[in-house]
Amino acid sequence: MNEIISLLESLIDSKVAHYPTNHYEEDQTVFPIKRGNEVLGILKLDQPFNEFSRIDQVAIENASLAIAIDLMKDHALLENELQFREEVFNQMIEGISEKDIHRIIHYFNWDEDWHVQCMIIEGNDEPLWRNDQIKDKERLVRSIEHMITDICGHSLILTQAFQLIVIFPSLHVDTTHNIIKNIKSICRTANQLLFGVGRQTTIHHIATSYQEAIRSIGYAKSSQDVNIVEYAKLGAERLLHNIDDSTADLFIRDKLGKLLIKDRVLLDTLKAFANHHKQHNETAAYLHIHVNTLYYRLKRIEALLDINLKNEQDWFDIVIALRLFVASNKN
Structure with missing residues (x-):
């Protein structure tokens, strides 16, 4: 690309700068450097385009086309690299020989004694990148890759569908939080990002951290209030996840069934009450209702479910049922 810019400058006898931006x-x-309707970057000229001679304008147009072709080649190389990384990652998850593990460690410049973590990032209401914008994905992957390298050195970044999967060494206590904070600053939809983070494991047991990240991102997707879920910080959800679906469904139906059928407003009220640790003022403020309205709803819930929310066993059962309900993605 530098050669194209240098040649263009000599042809039009004017300075030209390239910026890899679509805004x-x-x-x-x-x-603009375009591929169809997609802007791949821009050429910044020393004077307005229409002030150049027609010959110079043609040179600028041809240079833009040549750079677009160059960028498309770079994109194809990245896609090939991401495909290779996915194949390597799948081998690590499925289990490979000690010899192959050592090859992978050497390829990614990892230390065999490192503890690593798996993080899955996904968009909530919209995908991380637009499928019709080929450079969108590349910019995101490259930016996050450079950022993580600055924080903790060599990492493995790959994509699956519209998820971004990151394997990184946990060299410091705040590594995970620094990565999440910086990813939010990079992404255009920072407020809509979901993070699922597995626990630290050895490189040989990365499959465990990956499965934990999958469970964590699933919980983040099913929860309305949490967008960052670290498996290590989950409580009873880690145990509840292993309950078979039929047993969980029966328990949810027995404890919450009438709310599921008759009044979802009361169900949302009960969830908010549990999430705010039975604090009436905080719950009412969250629901944007008067505290007296909250008291009225809670009384209706007690009557419908034939429970006493002040009874320790009743409350314990309700909390477990709510957590199973959230974990089952039924909300």
Whole structure:
């Protein structure tokens, strides 16, 4: 690409700068590099495009096309690299020989004694990248890759469908939180990101951290209030996850059934009450209702379910049922 820019500058006898961005203000000194309707970058000119001679304009247009082709080649190389990483990762998950593990450790410049973690990132309401914008995915992967390298050195980043999977060494206590904070600053939809984080494991047991990250991202997707779930910090959810679906469904139906059938507003009220640790004022504020309205709803819940929310056993059963309900993705 530098050769193309240098050649263009010599042909038009003017300075030209390339910027790899798809956001720019309309300006006669800016010439977009396009593939169809997608902007792959811009050329910043020293003077307005229409002030160049027709020959110089053709040179700028051809240079833009050549750079677009160059960028497409880079994108194809990245896709091949991501496919290779996915194949390697799948081998690590499925189990491979000690010899192959050592090859992978050497390839990614990892230390065999490192503890690593798996993190899965996904968009909530919209995907991390737009499928019709080929450079969108590349920019995101490259940016996150460079950022994580600065924080903790060599990592493994790959994509599956619209998920981003990151394997990184846990070298410091705050590594995970630093990575999450920086990913939020990189992504255009920071408020809509979901994170599932597995526990630290040895490289040989990365499959365990990956499965934990899958469970964590699933819990984040099913919860309305949590977008970062670290498996190590989950409580009873870790145990409840292993209950078979039929047993969980029966328990949910027995403890919450009438709310599921008759009044979802009361169900949401009960969930909020549990999430705010039975604090009436905080729950009412969260639901944007008067505290007296909350008291009225709680009395209706007690009557419908034939329970006493002040009774320790009743409350314990309700909390377990709510957590099973959230974990089952039925909300």
